[in-house]
Amino acid sequence: MPGLDTSYDVHKIVENIGRLSADLLAETCQQILNYLQGHTKGVDSTEISDRFQRSGVSLDQDTIQNITRYLLLTFRSAGKSNLSGDELVLRLEDGCTKWPRAILQVMHRLWSEQGPLVHAQQDAQAILSIGQLVDMQWKLGMAVSSDTCRSLNSPYVSLLLKIAHPSGHICQRSFEMTIPQFQNFHKQFKEMAAVLETV
Structure with a gap:
């Protein structure tokens, strides 16, 4: 069949x-x-x-x-x-x-x-048709060279996301953010969590 x-x-x-x-x-x-x-x-x-x-x-x-x-x-x-x-x-x-x-x-x-x-x-x-976040890992580092940081020795956060797509395939996405970008990301995540709790 x-x-x-x-x-x-x-x-x-x-x-x-x-x-x-x-x-x-x-x-x-x-x-x-x-x-x-x-x-x-x-x-x-x-x-x-x-x-x-x-x-x-x-x-x-x-x-x-x-x-x-x-x-x-x-x-x-x-x-x-x-x-x-x-x-x-x-x-x-x-x-x-x-x-x-x-x-x-x-x-x-x-x-x-x-x-x-x-x-x-x-x-x-x-x-x-969206993926599901399976795992998220982060680490704090110090920039030695970067496209987004203007000065060296700036702290940054590196994120690794594992996402399960509806097909069942799991992929990884990684990216780096400055500390202010990470703080904004964290704030948005908290807001999403609060909204999801009301659903």
């Missing part, structure tokens, strides 16, 4: 999904749907693996990750296309004929209930 990596064998993944109980599949899908709705920061494959083992499903870590990725891509793609539960099931059946009926019923029920919420979250992310 979704644009899966060629290393995935969709039929094998569907066969492995078919080994799950309806309850275990529902728990796994719920964790993925919570992430896609913006309720959690990610999908914890270790937690999913532990649930599988506690339920007596013996699958290796790579297989569990392939199942998780497939379900994540399936729900993400369905959200972008704003599919109904019936349309999702039809797409799944078109992609592979090995889907057990009980599994499709779980997917249909969960998507019918939560698909619109995933779609709304994706619309909001597309509109905002």
